[in-house]
Amino acid sequence: MTIENALNNPYTKWMEGKGPHASIVISSRVRLARNLNDYNFPHLQDEESGRKVMELAKDALTAQEVQELVDGIEFMSLEELSPLDRLILMEKHLISPQLADGEGPCHGIALSEDEAVSVMVNEEDHLRLQVLFPALQLKEAWNLASKVDDLLESRLDFAFDEQYGYLTCCPTNVGTGLRASVMMHLPAIAMTNQANRFFMSLSKLGFVVRGLYGEGTQAKGNLFQVSNQITLGLSEEELIGNLTSVSRQIIEQEQLARDEMRKESLAQLEDMVFRSYGILTNAYIISSEEAVAHLSNVRLGLDMGLLRDVQFRKLNELLVETRPAFLRKLAGKEIDAFNRDFKRAELIRNSLS
């Protein structure tokens, strides 16, 4: 039921649009990479050991104590899901693009009813546990992830080395196996010609800036994911604390850049925001790229008090609803690119007006 609901409803907890700095920080994610002793990493697995890992993971993830902590948690093999359904979970950020593409019988997902907790099985590592919360709530996400992790560890034999910590498929995750990340809307920083320098300086401080769907994807709609590069040598609390304070600094920079825009080019700013609002509320055909760019301008206008009567939650929902797989689901049949653009425009008009 949980997974079926997730597939039929674009809304998910991280889209709430409420919480600390919700207008700039859309969501906070904490993920832990874990592997089982005595089983090869997924890319070296044969089918038998892949199935065994699935079985062990399923038993642990659906155990009584996990169900008591994580409401409505449900496990499913990805084989039971159509390619479209996998894409929908990917568009909702509940599974990675890599898992959505995964072939064969040995990939799984567990999901909580509110969709804040999801666990990918046999992705790059045996288990990838993620907690996704709205706004800047890394500490809260970590607290929940840590509790779920403890319960899983009491049932599963995790690969752990006294010196190195948790062992992971990619050496960059060894240690805590933790990647914390924030998805941020940074239009003012992106519009300055300092943006590249700014992102480079973050990487020198040990943070990575990624696009909308994580590693190897492009930033769209001025949405950036900032996460920790280092997983070793610091405690989980330190990693979370560092990313939280860097996020606050980025928010401050974004606010400064917005103040500058308001002071130096208010008319252009208003024109950009209202032009985008006009297009979104009137267009009959709109591409995904165009929609996401105008949604970014509308979000900026809303946050700067130029626009009212639009909710952040609605804008967050549209980010997912207007993606190709969701539109296809909504249409109830295969649709070509032209009809997708038509349906997208209709959906946005109805949502915003």
Ligand SMILES: Nc1ncnc2c1ncn2[C@@H]1O[C@H](COP(=O)(O)OP(=O)(O)OP(=O)(O)O)[C@@H](O)[C@H]1O
């Ligand atoms: N703060 C966030 N809010 C929503 N989704 C996020 C956030 N951070 C990451 N994601 C999503 O999680 C998925 C995986 O992202 P990414 O590739 O950056 O991380 P990862 O797979 O955990 O990292 P690694 O490179 O160490 O394997 C992507 O779909 C991405 O969009």
